[in-house]
Amino acid sequence: MRGHTLNIIFALTGLALIWSAHAGLLDNYVLTVLMFMGINVIFASSLNLVNGYMGEFSCGHAGFMCVGAYVGSLLSMALFTNSKLFGDALLPPELALPLFPLVLVAAGFAAAAFGLLVALPSFHTRDDYLAIITIAANYIIISIIENIDAIGGPRGLFGMKKTINAMGDFINAPWMFIWVVLITFVSVMILYRLVTSTCGKGIPAVCQNEVAAEIMGVNTNKVKIMAFMVSSGLAGVAGALYAHVYGYVNAQAFNILKSTEGLVMVYLGGMGSLSGVVIAAIAFTLLVEGLRFVIPFVNDLTHSLGLLPAGFEISQVWKWVIIPMILILLMQFRPEGLLGNRELTHVFPGLKKWITFK
Amino acid sequence: MPLLELENVSQRFGGLKALTDFSIALEDRELVGLIGPNGAGKTTVFNLVSGFYTPSEGRITFGGRPTRGLKPHQVTALGMARTFQNIRLWNDLSVLDNIRLAHHFRLGYGMVDAVFRTGRYGRAEQKIEREAREILETMELAEFAAEQPKNLPYGVQRRVELARALSTKPRLLLLDEPAAGLNSSDVDGLIRLIRWIYDEFKICIWMIEHQMKVVMSLCQRLMVIDFGITIARGTPREIQSNPDVIRAYLGDGAL
Numbered sequence: 001m002r003g004h005t006l007n008i009i010f011a012l013t014g015l016a017l018i019w020s021a022h023a024g025l026l027d028n029y030v031l032t033v034l035m036f037m038g039i040n041v042i043f044a045s046s047l048n049l050v051n052g053y054m055g056e057f058s059c060g061h062a063g064f065m066c067v068g069a070y071v072g073s074l075l076s077m078a079l080f081t082n083s084k085l086f087g088d089a090l091l092p093p094e095l096a097l098p099l100f101p102l103v104l105v106a107a108g109f110a111a112a113a114f115g116l117l118v119a120l121p122s123f124h125t126r127d128d129y130l131a132i133i134t135i136a137a138n139y140i141i142i143s144i145i146e147n148i149d150a151i152g153g154p155r156g157l158f159g160m161k162k163t164i165n166a167m168g169d170f171i172n173a174p175w176m177f178i179w180v181v182l183i184t185f186v187s188v189m190i191l192y193r194l195v196t197s198t199c200g201k202g203i204p205a206v207c208q209n210e211v212a213a214e215i216m217g218v219n220t221n222k223v224k225i226m227a228f229m230v231s232s233g234l235a236g237v238a239g240a241l242y243a244h245v246y247g248y249v250n251a252q253a254f255n256i257l258k259s260t261e262g263l264v265m266v267y268l269g270g271m272g273s274l275s276g277v278v279i280a281a282i283a284f285t286l287l288v289e290g291l292r293f294v295i296p297f298v299n300d301l302t303h304s305l306g307l308l309p310a311g312f313e314i315s316q317v318w319k320w321v322i323i324p325m326i327l328i329l330l331m332q333f334r335p336e337g338l339l340g341n342r343e344l345t346h347v348f349p350g351l352k353k354w355i356t357f358k
Numbered sequence: 359m360p361l362l363e364l365e366n367v368s369q370r371f372g373g374l375k376a377l378t379d380f381s382i383a384l385e386d387r388e389l390v391g392l393i394g395p396n397g398a399g400k401t402t403v404f405n406l407v408s409g410f411y412t413p414s415e416g417r418i419t420f421g422g423r424p425t426r427g428l429k430p431h432q433v434t435a436l437g438m439a440r441t442f443q444n445i446r447l448w449n450d451l452s453v454l455d456n457i458r459l460a461h462h463f464r465l466g467y468g469m470v471d472a473v474f475r476t477g478r479y480g481r482a483e484q485k486i487e488r489e490a491r492e493i494l495e496t497m498e499l500a501e502f503a504a505e506q507p508k509n510l511p512y513g514v515q516r517r518v519e520l521a522r523a524l525s526t527k528p529r530l531l532l533l534d535e536p537a538a539g540l541n542s543s544d545v546d547g548l549i550r551l552i553r554w555i556y557d558e559f560k561i562c563i564w565m566i567e568h569q570m571k572v573v574m575s576l577c578q579r580l581m582v583i584d585f586g587i588t589i590a591r592g593t594p595r596e597i598q599s600n601p602d603v604i605r606a607y608l609g610d611g612a613l
């Protein structure tokens with residue numbers, strides 16, 4: 001019953017957030033940041049299944065997010081919106097609300113299918129070699145999408161936001177926010193239930209001693225397929241949400257830099273720690289948002305102090321110096337991350353009253 | 359019909375012939391030993407039998423069924439389990455999880471059940487947990503259930519590995535140098551434990567062992583290999599006085 005207490009706390013927090021959003025207590029900026037937080041939580045905790053629990057080094061996770069973003073957007077546009085691309089909506093807009101979860105599920109399955117691009121080579125390839133394959137998979141996916149002109153090619157794709165607007169026309173509520181809160185909760189739940197089941201413990205078994213796993217009866221290939229497909233599938237769901245939050249997708253938003261963000265969150269939180277990575281994803285989102293304000297501030301400050309020549313501006317691009325720098329510092333000083341492979345319950349044993357990870 | 363049968367099995371690693379024309383038939387409820395100097399090819403035999411290697415030549419049947427082409431987890435599912443010369447536990451999982459995972463090939467539920475926590479999941483996990491705790495109890499490991507194997511003494515790790523192997527409910531148990539690294543009082547305990555397992559679980563045990571005391575007091579019959587070639591077979595008493603065996607172990611000068 002301990003798990004239930006925590007579920008209730010989460011549910012109440014979610015409801016409180018949704019209510020505040022609905023009541024207009026949270027402004028649009030705060031809502032957007034909260035939504036990216038949720039998406040980052042899904043993105044990072046799904047990556048953690050492969051990089052943390054299974055001990056492989058996937059550096060192309062954003063590729064799967066990209067598949068989900070496009071498939072989710074295309075489906076939602078075709079089904080619920082009048083678009084140049086697909087013509088009139090196939091279904092009445094009132095159905096957008098009840099059927100949106102199916103769009104997300106379809107996006108997840110599509111991304112999971114692309115997960116096979118990495119899962120199948122993983123039968124015979126490990127470590128560095130598999131890492132290279134994941135990078136290749138990331139590039140393959142964004143290149144394919146960029147080269148399909150019908151879905152916008154390098155220009156990207158607009159118009160999925162209308163689906164969310166249609167939900168609002170039907171019943172007035174902050175639907176996008178509600179979906180993100182709900183799906184984040186569901187995704188973390190799926191991962192939690194998977195990794196605490198004997199079935200899912202096959203994943204760390206493959207990581208810790210693959211020979212023993214195979215010889216003790218664990219179908220290691222099946223476990224790898226499961227880990228990679230669940231991981232990429234959830235990334236796809238995160239992608240579909242991301243597209244609908246932004247109202248615009250572009251394949252280049254899911255290149256290796258985005259994958260690196262995932263790595264930073266996983267290694268910040270501690271590989272193989274679900275609670276650690278959730279916390280890290282939240283912290284990371286706040287950090288990135290913080291940089292939006294800190295960078296111009298530092299720029300102005302250094303210029304007004306005369307420390308920098310007039311022609312030299314510190315722009316937002318410096319985010320891409322700072323984020324990889326965090327990774328370097330982490331690897332140098334705390335390679336096991338915030339929590340290592342421990343869960344929050346090990347660091348604060350009092351929490352065991354509420355939840356158990358074993 | 360023998361439980362396990364190897365017919366003229368040979369194994370090559372590149373230019374090295376690690377095993378040549380190895381044949382044996384094991385019946386249900388036997389306790390058989392495989393001995394030979396280091397590098398003789400003993401572990402290779404177990405790796406072939408458990409499906410980890412595919413023999414270069416020859417035929418292996420388990421329970422009347424040829425195992426060629428089966429993956430190790432499929433062989434395990436047929437009723438074979440083993441321990442390893444160098445302990446191979448999942449060191450960051452708890453002892454209890456190590457035992458639970460031995461049920462992985464017959465979970466009785468799928469990933470979807472795990473995610474939705476269906477009734478089937480609940481019943482299956484309950485049964486797995488109960489059986490895992492039972493075996494820990496019988497193997498006097500209950501107090502270590504929550505520990506990580508890496509924090510346990512060597513002798514306890516060996517017992518955990520044995521408990522894990524038994525949890526798959528094997529008909530044939532392969533033990534690869536179970537006494538390696540144990541001190542002499544632990545070895546006495548191990549001998550009693552193996553005999554007890556043999557009586558209690560009514561299975562066939564095939565063991566590789568260096569320590570003569572262990573094989574001599576446990577095995578009903580022995581096979582000796584050297585450089586992959588079978589040099590003797592017989593009862594422990596016969597083997598002990600076999601000149602070929604003495605030569606293999608101690609060199610020509612010994613005779």
Ligand SMILES: Nc1ncnc2c1ncn2[C@@H]1O[C@H](COP(=O)(O)OP(=O)(O)O)[C@@H](O)[C@H]1O
Pocket residue numbers: 371374376394395396397398399400401402403
């Ligand atoms: N996977 C392998 N690849 C190459 N050579 C191997 C392999 N496994 C075992 N060998 C070689 O086969 C011979 C027998 O090894 P092994 O069966 O481990 O001996 P032991 O009787 O000590 O258990 C050794 O010379 C070993 O180096």
Ligand SMILES: [Mg+2]
Pocket residue numbers: 400401402443
């Ligand atoms: Mg050996």
